[in-house]
Amino acid sequence: KIRVGILGASGYTGAELVRMLLRHPNVEIAALTAERQAGKPMAEVFPHLGGYGLPDLVKIEELKWDGLDFIFCALPHGTTQEVIAGLPSGLKVVDLSADFRLSDPAEYATWYGHEHRAVDLQKEVAYGLTEFNRQGVRKARVVANPGCYPTCSLLPLLPLLMENQIEPGGIVIDAKSGVSGAGRDAKQANLFTEVSEGFNAYGVGHHRHMPEIEQELRLAAGRPVTVSFTPHLVPMNRGMMATIYVRMADGVTADDLRATLAARYADEPFVGVTPAGVVPATRHVRASNHNLIGVVADRAPRSAIIVSVIDNLVKGASGQAIQNMNVMMGLGETTGIDQAPLFP
Template sequence: MKDVSVAILGASGYTGAELVRLLALHPSFKIKVMTGDRKAGQSMDSVFPHLGGLQLPDLVAIDHVDFTSVDAVFCCLPHGTTQEVIAALPASVKVVDLSADFRLFDVDTYAQWYGHEHRAPELQKQAVYGLTELARDAVAKARLVANPGCYPTSVQLPLIPLLQAGLIEAADIVIDAKSGVSGAGRAAKEANLYTEVTEGMHAYGVASHRHSPEIEQGLSQAAGAPVLVSFTPHLIPMSRGMQSTIYMKARNGAKAADLRARLAAVYKNEPFVRVLPEGVVPHTRHVRGSNHCLMSVFDDRVPGRIIITSVIDNLVKGASGQALQNMNLMFGLPETLALAQQPMFP
């Protein structure tokens, strides 16, 4: 296949930098444009020294980009800034959007949770929600893919197959999730200073986190009826990694072994999703730097209740890695290209 010219919008943030790291190993995707309005005119290795020596283009302001010169765009811009940018792109350009701007199918729900009207409602109708393992065929045919959020990825991969099979109750799902600080982005914020986050853990977005409707959207589709979840995210003092511990009620006497067997059957041929054996607990360090999702299933001490623990790297499977997995499919390439790295340890 001929080379694919790629633009990364918002390359000066964490997800943009992670895309550059992954694309450095890609045989077909070539980075031609990188934007970073606050860093415009700077070289990438001056912004991220670990990416030095890659012969990358300098960062430019988004207004200076000729998008007719690229085939694909990874959009890593902040939420609320992406819809108008993508709407103005040439129709020939394939797009994976890493923000939340196209993840919610219903534009009224988007307005309710994000505080402003959707600015590209017609384009929203074309967007495919790119939870890759469960939407592979639709992603392959898409021009615009809404890359899932990190928490929704870690939660939906285990829960959707179980709801589809009727093995768990759609009601009373409780999600206790924890993320490294990189999930809050690279912009300077007092709450993310070292002294504010180290040696502690805190919940945020309690009963109001914007990933809640995204999670409920996917679970409701799987269940065939509306699903509400109790979802509480927490910030923990590490740079990357995410763990979601999920509590649910089994149906019709199902046990952890039944749920594990269902998940193992669904994901048996997947390169990036692995269901662990009975009694094995996944840790975030087991997926660090990789596009993997590890999950395990346990019977609770409370009769009829099941516990699932799911871990991902929030910057890879939770963002840039899944975005590249989707873009590979959109160009008819093996989805594992540039993503086959094993996790880093220690």
Template sequence: MNVGIVGSTGYGGIELYRLLANHPYTDKCILYTSSQGGNLYSDVYPHLNGLMDEPLENADEAEGIDVMFLAAPPGVSAELTPSLMNKGCKVIDLSGDLRLKAPGDYEKWYQRKPAAKELIGEAVYGLTEINRERIADTNILSNPGCYPTASLLGLAPLVLRHRIEPASIIIDAKSGISGAGRKAGLGTHYSELNENFKVYKIAEHQHTPEIEQQLGIWMKEPVRISFTPHLVPMTRGIMATMYVQLSESVSTETLLESYQSFYEDAPFVRIRKPGTYPQTKEVAGSNFCDIGLKVDERTGRVVIASVIDNLMKGAAGQAVQNYNVMNGWDERAGLKLVPMYP
């Protein structure tokens, strides 16, 4: 395969390059940009000196690509995807352009004009563990957002196998700063965020409708959740802590067994033993999602903790996992990475 990365100068793009440069089925990885055409990639990222000294190319000149990864800001994929498809290129979009099926939702939450209705309808939502069969047959894939990945993987077995109160779902999520991207901004300035912990976009984060859309598909009814994101002073990682009211009595042990069986064929989801809970550092640099849970018998709620590396399972790692499934390869190809520790 010859692959390309649009948005290669961002954090998602450089993480994609790290994975694809070592992928067993990738022959060539061509890097595209809309802002730094002609510059050497090693000038943008000096740690690649001697490893990748090729110049960046302009995205509208892409030719001879089998699969294009779009790791660009919102709006870019909606414009580029039709022309890429006309060139016979498969597309894996890491932005939110193709995730929301109702165009009105995209316009409301992203404050942008949505992609063409036909394009949105054709795109398959790439939550790999849940959607493998459809992913294997698509040429347009919409990679899930980082917060939705951690949240939905943590909720899926509970929602699909047990009785809960849909209106009770609360998701309290924390992310490392790299989730905000590489562009400088006051909100991620070192002196603003160091030794600080802040909430943001209360009741207005653009990942809310994405989570609700998938939960609604699973529950076969509209779902409304409370989703609150926070920034913590670390580079990588997301922890989503979820609170759900049970409508039937179930023990922690029974739930853990249910989660284990649900994910028995999912190589990147690890369920913790009773009484142990995941930490973001334990998945750093890997494509794992680690999940722990406990039933609070006093309140009738279950508390679920789900952790991922936001740049890996929350972006580039999951995109490569979907790239593997789309091409009929072992979904672990290029992703057999032991987490970095400490």
């Protein structure tokens, strides 16, 4: 069995890794770290994970690396790059933070307010949108797991841009996320009383997932792409939807877009395209690693509306991380992450 360590196991993505890895036949959870909670049993931090014989939480500096084969790094953005740069060079890593997603150090500095602290490492990191980079992921030592919004937006957009069926200009991504994406830190804005029975936009015009989306769209389109991207907070725990407004190339129809996506994803286990007339909802993928995509013709000429849904904690984070581990370790890609969605 692969002896896995999870750095930053006291957050939601860490707990979600544990939940799925507990049922992974090729994995043993060998180490869990957390800074403030170090010394506690995992069941004290996450009571739903009691009874599984999990290792207690320790500080990163207490880890014995030679007992580990693989690392998931679920640390906060900004703190991760130095930790990963300092790992033994034989350890493979999937990093769930944003630290290695932007390949251009200048762009990183612009959006994160400081110089990247592991620029050399950045060069060998593979971007882990699995469906588009299997070869890169397979050979990589470090994989940068994509953000939830980029995953939800890129899976529908990349094939359409690559086929020149939509224009790179004027793409509007109106995105909505459940609250778990905000993490487990105690913040007034995320209290039940502040979030429930309400709906709000946030990070309007300047969310950090925007450059990540544009970086990948640029690669697909072969030229710079600027998107309108607005994230919103939905009073639900899990789930993410991107409602995407695109302008089609001359002569292309919404049916063409759907056919392109259906063909592109016909053999993908985790991406589905809904039939004409069916629009996916977040509850159709809850707690699963699935992405569902629907395409609708708009009334305005050459306009189409694309709806893409994922579970932000699974395909948008921990599930895709395990998918990448499976690829990196030569396992079946769906191993341990093939649960059907949970409804209701």
